[in-house]
Amino acid sequence: MILAALLLAQAAAPACPTTPAALPAQLAGWRTSGDDLASGKAVTLDTWDPRTVRMLDVPLPQRPGRAANRAFRIKTSGTYGIALDQKGWIDLYRLRETTPIASTAHGHGPACSGIRKIVRFALTPGEYQVVVGGLDSPRAKLLLVSDAK
Template structure:
């Protein structure tokens, strides 16, 4: 049991600072944006149901991620359509305030982003181009 506790202590990163050495696609995470885009993160307020939604416009086809600061469930759908299947998902890099990134292959157009199961009253989101 002592070895398990020691292993858990070693596995958890000991971060003195957060969001300092972000990889290039996430460089905008510390900047505040007015809308969901690649240049910065937007802070949105969740409703009493723990959900929030916004739209995002994709100008160029490619793989994009939605980065989220809080634990939650991210769905992305065309403006008039059903939720898309993600192509990848995971946690943000160590020593960042990014909790989750879900990636999608997208074509140009407008999409609806919905985040559910939030326990926080607000969350930061950013569009990430890969």
């Protein structure tokens, strides 16, 4: 009986189309690779085991699993999101600080977009460090999303 219910639930889940759906303008960079989070393009990072790595000025995630980090610069005040392709914890810090910035919202990306979550922050001009923890994959894809209209 339980197996039948699981199979029915699995069959009812909508399949994603082979052609990806259009993304809103603020997420358009998700499908373009870049090296700099502030470029508006997605950045794919190698993840590492925080139990075996010690880095100066980078707070280590407290969640089990792999981690990734990247510094970036914000030039204009506003609300920005960090989009992630997998489950994980997104923490944001001013560069060389150890107190995380409080998030203002959490959400998901559009269905079938490959964006698992987006965490938003109110930021002012300056340098920041995103630290993502609790990852399962050897690589993580991130995008800095500007909510500016």
